[in-house]
Amino acid sequence: xxxxxxxxxxxxxVSPDGAxxxxxxxxxxxxxPGEFVSVVGPTGCGKSTLLNVAAxxxxxxxxxxxxxxxxxxxxxxKAGYLFxxxxxxxxxxxxxxxxxxxxxxxxxxxxxxxxxEEWLRRVGLGGFGGRYPHQxxxxxxxxxxxxxxxxxxxxxxxxxxxFAALDIQTRHLMENELLELWxxxxxxxxxxxxxxxxxxxxxxxxxxxxxxPESHPIGEFAIDLxxxxxxxxxxxxxxxxELHGLIWAAMKQEVLKSYARQRQ
Amino acid sequence: xxxKGNRTLRIWQLGLFAGLMLAWxxxxxxxxxxxxxxxxxxxxxxxxxxxxxxxxxxxxxxxSGFIYPHLWVTLLETxxxxxxxxxxxxxxxxxxxxxxxASALLDPYLKAVNAMPRVILAPIFAMWFGLDMxxxxxxxxxxxxxxxxxxxxxGVREVSVxxxxxxxxxxxxxxxxxxxxxxxxxxxxxFASLHNSVGLAFVGAVVGEYxxxxxxxxxxxxxxxxxxxxxxxxxxxxxxxxxxxLLDGAVSLAExxxxxxxPRSGETEKI
Numbered sequence: 001x002x003x004x005x006x007x008x009x010x011x012x013x014v015s016p017d018g019a020x021x022x023x024x025x026x027x028x029x030x031x032x033p034g035e036f037v038s039v040v041g042p043t044g045c046g047k048s049t050l051l052n053v054a055a056x057x058x059x060x061x062x063x064x065x066x067x068x069x070x071x072x073x074x075x076x077x078k079a080g081y082l083f084x085x086x087x088x089x090x091x092x093x094x095x096x097x098x099x100x101x102x103x104x105x106x107x108x109x110x111x112x113x114x115x116x117e118e119w120l121r122r123v124g125l126g127g128f129g130g131r132y133p134h135q136x137x138x139x140x141x142x143x144x145x146x147x148x149x150x151x152x153x154x155x156x157x158x159x160x161x162x163f164a165a166l167d168i169q170t171r172h173l174m175e176n177e178l179l180e181l182w183x184x185x186x187x188x189x190x191x192x193x194x195x196x197x198x199x200x201x202x203x204x205x206x207x208x209x210x211x212x213p214e215s216h217p218i219g220e221f222a223i224d225l226x227x228x229x230x231x232x233x234x235x236x237x238x239x240x241x242e243l244h245g246l247i248w249a250a251m252k253q254e255v256l257k258s259y260a261r262q263r264q
Numbered sequence: 265x266x267x268k269g270n271r272t273l274r275i276w277q278l279g280l281f282a283g284l285m286l287a288w289x290x291x292x293x294x295x296x297x298x299x300x301x302x303x304x305x306x307x308x309x310x311x312x313x314x315x316x317x318x319x320x321x322x323x324x325x326x327x328s329g330f331i332y333p334h335l336w337v338t339l340l341e342t343x344x345x346x347x348x349x350x351x352x353x354x355x356x357x358x359x360x361x362x363x364x365x366a367s368a369l370l371d372p373y374l375k376a377v378n379a380m381p382r383v384i385l386a387p388i389f390a391m392w393f394g395l396d397m398x399x400x401x402x403x404x405x406x407x408x409x410x411x412x413x414x415x416x417x418x419g420v421r422e423v424s425v426x427x428x429x430x431x432x433x434x435x436x437x438x439x440x441x442x443x444x445x446x447x448x449x450x451x452x453x454x455f456a457s458l459h460n461s462v463g464l465a466f467v468g469a470v471v472g473e474y475x476x477x478x479x480x481x482x483x484x485x486x487x488x489x490x491x492x493x494x495x496x497x498x499x500x501x502x503x504x505x506x507x508x509x510l511l512d513g514a515v516s517l518a519e520x521x522x523x524x525x526x527p528r529s530g531e532t533e534k535i
Contacts (some may be wrong), residue, residue: 057429075432087430091448091525100444101434134527145430152434 038199041209042258080154095129341469345404353412361420404468419453
């Protein structure tokens with residue numbers, strides 16, 4: 001039974017003036033327990049929309065999402081979400097941000113704090129618990145957000161281009177740390193990115209979306225690279241380059257289409 | 265450089281103060297200069313007061329203890345107006361910002377009441393609540409309420425969609441969203457307007473007293489005006505100004521302690 005399944009999902013937005021915009025259509029995506037799936041596609045292809053449906057933040061116009069065989073209504077309680085933009089509460093310290101999910105569950109405050117300290121250490125931020133988000137760099141804020149989501153031990157982790165705003169070195173570091181955390185305790189991951197190399201180096205499977213509007217999956221590729229991987233080094237492996245060529249061939253037309261549409 | 269520049273600036277500020285005082289003293293003293301504008305040497309002192317007599321009056325007020333009950337009344341009115349106005353503004357602001365129906369219904373009324381020159385209400389409040397503290401507090405509340413209300417309203421509207429979605433994904437119930445997301449976000453806007461609202465609470469108290477009362481610093485000024493005692497008027501104004509500055513300083517202190525999470529301009533500490 002898949003951990004997360006989207007069946008024939010279609011999302012049409014209606015703006016107040018009556019204009020309709022179909023972001024995604026006929027999208028079926030299944031993620032097995034413990035599987036790391038990346039969704040790639042050109043910008044504006046509705047990848048985030050797809051993720052919001054999986055999170056239960058957005059109701060699909062047609063089709064359905066199910067979690068471990070159960071049809072999803074309302075928020076996906078089994079999922080943790082890593083947002084693309086800043087999602088930490090600026091009025092809470094790093095530690096308080098990590099404990100907030102436990103606080104919402106009425107956990108014992110002292111235990112929650114101890115657990116959060118442990119998680120901050122795990123993401124390399126031991127000793128930074130007292131700092132406010134504005135006192136941390138972009139990469140550190142992403143680590144806090146990661147700890148914030150993972151401390152609740154979600155069965156499914158949804159990630160929306162979480163590292164897009166980071167510089168390339170920080171990004172490689174974060175990707176390696178993510179893989180390490182993930183392999184220690186394998187959960188299902190849906191990872192959205194527009195960066196094909198990032199997708200290949202992290203995932204078990206890469207799904208390619210067409211250019212929007214009416215975006216839909218146009219290809220699926222199993223990534224049979226050995227684990228554990230180092231994201232910076234694996235890019236040089238012959239099999240990586242081969243896979244990259246293969247997936248890029250499928251993606252190229254869509255990227256060009258999206259580009260042409262933006263230039264209009 | 266900044267430390268030294270600061271000190272020079274302080275010296276200049278004090279110098280300017282001394283110069284102004286001196287000019288005031290020289291121009292109003294009946295004996296120092298021949299009358300420049302008025303035909304009678306005592307007229308300048310009558311219209312503008314004399315600094316030494318003003319200082320003496322202030323000293324007398326404080327040393328005899330005469331001013332304390334009046335000051336206490338004015339400050340208590342300010343504090344009550346501030347607290348009640350802030351709490352009301354916070355509650356109504358949160359309610360209207362989170363309820364689309366209520367805000368759509370009440371929007372024109374709020375705009376109208378806010379546009380109304382509310383000082384005009386002081387005599388009405390005096391009729392309703394009597395000449396005691398209640399009417400002054402009421403006036404201050406109407407002034408403070410709208411500042412806080414509009415700031416809370418704005419603050420809730422400006423809550424980051426991502427922070428909100430994140431809190432929901434982390435399992436926040438609606439009540440927890442209110443407590444952990446909406447209120448803290450709104451509070452930062454309330455604090456941003458604190459200087460204004462404390463200042464207006466003070467204005468409400470003094471204006472209320474001035475328009476009719478039997479106690480308070482505003483009442484003292486009114487009495488002094490009634491007997492053309494300009495020195496006492498100026499003394500009252502100076503006492504009010506000093507306490508307004510004190511209140512403002514207290515607000516700055518509270519702000520610094522409560523808004524540590526906000527980046528200040530020029531702050532670059534990052535690691």
